[in-house]
Amino acid sequence: MSLDDAADSQRVLSIQSHVVFGYVGGKAAVFPLQCLGYDVDVVNTVNFSNHSGYGRSGGTKTTATELNSIFEGMETNELLMPTRLLTGYIPGAEALTAVAQLAQKLKATKEGLIYLLDPVMGDAGQLYVAADVIPVYKDLLPLATVITPNWFEVEYALLLTDTKLKDFPSLHTALRILHEKYHVPHVVISSIPLKPWLLAALPEHIKPDANSVDSNEHLLYRLRPSIVHAQCVPLIPGYFSGVGDLFSALLLARFHPTKPIVNGSSNPGTDIPNTIHQNTTTTDGILTPLTTPSTPSSSSFFSSTPLSIAASLALHKTHSILLLTHSSAQSLPYEERQPTDDELDALEPLRKTRRMRGRELALVRGQGIIRGDVKGQGRQLVFWDGFWDL
Amino acid sequence: MSLDDAADSQRVLSIQSHVVFGYVGGKAAVFPLQCLGYDVDVVNTVNFSNHSGYGRSGGTKTTATELNSIFEGMETNELLMPTRLLTGYIPGAEALTAVAQLAQKLKATKEGLIYLLDPVMGDAGQLYVAADVIPVYKDLLPLATVITPNWFEVEYALLLTDTKLKDFPSLHTALRILHEKYHVPHVVISSIPLKPWLLAALPEHIKPDANSVDSNEHLLYRLRPSIVHAQCVPLIPGYFSGVGDLFSALLLARFHPTKPIVNGSSNPGTDIPNTIHQNTTTTDGILTPLTTPSTPSSSSFFSSTPLSIAASLALHKTHSILLLTHSSAQSLPYEERQPTDDELDALEPLRKTRRMRGRELALVRGQGIIRGDVKGQGRQLVFWDGFWDL
Incomplete structure (x- = not known):
């Protein structure tokens, strides 16, 4: 068995x-985490027959009283012992x-707890949760x-600050609010449309091919106070x-903030440009020179x-699972893929x-993809030098 | 990736x-089934913090109304499409x-549905469920x-027939009731203690070593109307x-009643004893000559x-997981293993x-064990010729 990076x-x-049926929320997150070697304690915030996209569903939401009863049972039995916390869709x-x-308690008592908060509130302009969750998220x-909002959630979560994301200054402001006001060290915007102002500013080594822009590409951002990575998908x-949900689980599974990075293909003698070194303000990583495979000219490191x-x-894994899903869907009878x-x-x-x-x-x-049997062909997120000057 | 027998x-x-914490019920069954390639639709009959063996727990049981709401949601959306059904602990x-x-509906509409019913009622003399479930189980x-009761559940499920399992005649009677009155084609008694009357009657090739009997061995039975297999563990x-729960899931995952059996190590020219052939009354398999590895003398086929x-x-897999669990537990600090x-x-x-x-x-x-990366060293269940003559 290959656990590509033991947990x-x-x-x-x-x-x-x-x-019950299908793969969202815990059903999309737990199996991948288990495949990657994590024991997962699974709290269900709803028990529905299927996800809301079907239009109709059966089942119930878990009440706050029920959740507290579960948390108390765990505490009584000394079972609150996670090293990582992952929260997603919580409807009210x-x-x-x-x-x-609970998160407050865990954070106060578990040194080194890594908390990935996916503020699941909606997508594509549609809100999934009651509006009164927003102050609680604050x-x-x-x-x-780490937080992993999508574009809609970034805008929505920040509505109270009146920050609409329409250009670089507003994007900078939104990120500064997340980093400085809310003290979130790591922000991953999981998927945003490639608006003209964004496309125009993309460094050459991140920019998609001109003829594929029409197909409405998505941009994937990774943002920290001073280091920004991005990639087009x-x-x-x-x-x-x-x-x-899958992306957040896979991200959490492989996020090792204090683990030294070993890059087998790097040249130990290569100088790392000081500018990159000086850009880092956090202590959670060691900079490693990597060659950008697709654009060696524009940014060698x-x-x-x-x-x-x-x-x-x-x-890489999420995108590969999506491709597999898409190709499976294509082979279904017509009435299953209208x-x-x-x-x-x-x-x-x-x-x-x-x-x-x-x-x-x-x-x-696609569990072979999740386990990492297919390696080394991933879409690397690329350093975006000069992001903060835009 | 190795799915040792694709689903x-x-x-x-x-x-x-x-x-939430630990591995019983769905938490013990779903991950193994997924590892072995099955999509699993997961209905939770309770949502507890931990299993009842801890003595205290938080959470709630799922009501019949909630279950029906989930089943209706699935039916409305055409999501009731399992090829296999697995039921375990259902408390009331x-x-x-x-x-x-639901089982009735599925059985009536899904041709070829394989239903593994684990009548989880209790163990070691302790009843987990309300007594009024017994007539419903009937x-x-x-x-x-297939049903997979343990020894206690066989006795308990049969209480209404006044069949106490104390010797071979009563065991025969109990099995006949299950097979003939309740029309259960396949019965697997998952674990029973090696009582003296049972030990005395065991064929030599199934009997454990004399010096290991003291350590209170368990016997694992597999029973059908005319073919009985057994093994000591x-x-x-x-x-x-x-x-x-793990055993039942793994059994269901690998039970292919209509699939021809291919045994690479068998000699196609070997005659199969007629007596064994004549013993089969079902059509769900092809007899394959195998050499009993441990006791070539007593029963060559x-x-x-x-x-x-x-x-x-x-x-084999369940026992290997248990050995791994046991050895892990042994390495814990003393207060964790008193x-x-x-x-x-x-x-x-x-x-x-x-x-x-x-x-x-x-x-x-132990997911490598579940996936079958370790193969060919399993404890084979051994044919028990003459069981019905005892």
């Missing part, structure tokens, strides 16, 4: 949704408050080691659920940090349902 | 308990009735393809939870059936809790 008997406490303010109290942010047509390595692995059409979907709800079913992540079939 | 995009609907009669109604039995000291193959694999002592445990509840925690199955660390 050293680490333990994740995962608090997110559960669906009361339940989120229960989780926040209380939670300072506890997080071809957009796969159609909407897939659970992608963010870029900094690789523990976060950029983890996010590169997570990006394109989105709100009018036709409204007339015939099963039309939408069958499409959703055909797009459930191919997580079990 | 051919099969899908298991698993209905059993969920615990109302919830079990909801599951029974209704469920005729739907099952060294008892590992201490009580481990979730073992039956025994029948291998799809069930005996699946149970041999499940037995022996069972009811008086001391009552004085200091954490004494018991810590022991339980140290004995949680090493499922994640």
Whole structure:
């Protein structure tokens, strides 16, 4: 068996949704974490038959009282012993408050706890949660080691600060608020559309091919106070659920902030440019010179940090699972893969349902990807020098 | 990646308990099934912090209303599409009735559905469920393809027939009731103590070494109307939870009733004794001559059936996981592995809790075992000729 990077008997406490059928929330996160060697304690914030994208579902939300009963049971039995905490979809303010109290307790008592907070609130303009969770998330942010909002969540989470993301100054402001006001050391924006102002400013070695921009590429950002990495990813047509949940789990699994980075292909004698060295303000990594495989000319070196390595692995595996899912969906009978059409979907709800079913992540079939049997072909996140000067 | 026997995009609907911490019920079954290539739909009949062996726990049972809401959500969205059904711990009669109604519906509409019913009711003389589930289990039995009761559950499930298992005639009667009255084609008794009447009657090639009998060996039976297989397994000291749940999942994963058996090491020219041939009354397998590795003298051939193959694999993997768990527990600090002592445990509840925690199955660390990376060293279940003459 190949655990591509042993978890050293680490333990994740995962608090997110559960669906019987398909792969979102815990169903998208727990199996990958287990495959990568983590014992996972699994708290279900809802127990639904399927994800909300189907339009209809059965089951119930877990109340704050039920969550507290579970947390108390664990505490009584000395079972609150995670080294990592992962929180995702928590639908209401009361339940989120229960989780926040637990996170506070864990953070105060577990030295070195790594907390990945995925502020699951919505996507593509649609809000999944009650609006009253937003102030609770503001209380939670300072506890997080890493957050993985999508574009919508960045804007939404920051609404109270009146920061609309429309250009570089507003993006800088939003990030500074996250880093400085909320003290979040690591911010990963998991997926954002390539708006013209963003595309225009992209360094050459990150920019996608001119002829693939039309296909509405997505940009993947990784941001820290002074080190920014990014990468472009071809957009796969159609909407897939659970992608963010999978990405966050894979990122958490491979994020080793204090572990020295060993890069077998680097030349130990190579000088690391001082400018990159001087750019780092955190102590969570050792800079490693790497050659950008696709664009050796524009930037021969870029900094690789523990976060950029983890996010590169997570990006590569998530994207590979998506490609596998997409190709499986393509081979389904036509009624299982009809394109989105709100009018036709409204007339015939099963039309939408069958499409959703055909797009459930191919997580079990793709477990070799998750385990890292396919290595070394990943999309590396690339250092974006000069981001803060834009 | 090595899926030792591909699941051919099969899908298991698993209905059993969920615990946040540790490995019983779904937590012991789902990950192994996923590792072996199955998509698993996961219904949680309880959401507890930990298993009941800890003495204290938090969380709630899922009501029949909640279960029905989930099942209806799945039906509405055409998501009731398992090829295999696995049911385990269902704590009350109302919830079990909801599951029974679903099982009935699936059995009536899904041709070829394989239903493994683990009638989880108790162990070692202790009942886990409300007594009113027993009549509901009687209704469920005729739907099952395989059942995997332990010794206590066989006696308890049969209480209503006044069949106490105290000798071969009563064992024969109990099995006949299961096979003939309840129409269960495959019965696997997952673990029973080696009572003197049983030990005395064991064929030489199944009997354990004389000097290991003292260590209170367990006997593992596999029984069908006319073909019986059995094997002795060294008892590992201490009580481990979730073992039956793991065994049932692994058995279901590898049970292929209609798949031809290919045995690479067999000699195609070898005659199969007619007596064994004539003993088979079912059509679900092809008899394959195998040499009993440990005792070539007493029985050169025994029948291998799809069930005996699946149970041999499940037995080997379960036993290997137990050995790994046991050796891990041995390396813990003393306070994590103090022996069972009811008086001391009552004085200091954490004494018991810590022991339980140290004995949680090493499922994640042992995932290589589950995937079958270690092959060919399994404990084969051995044909028991003459069982019905005893």
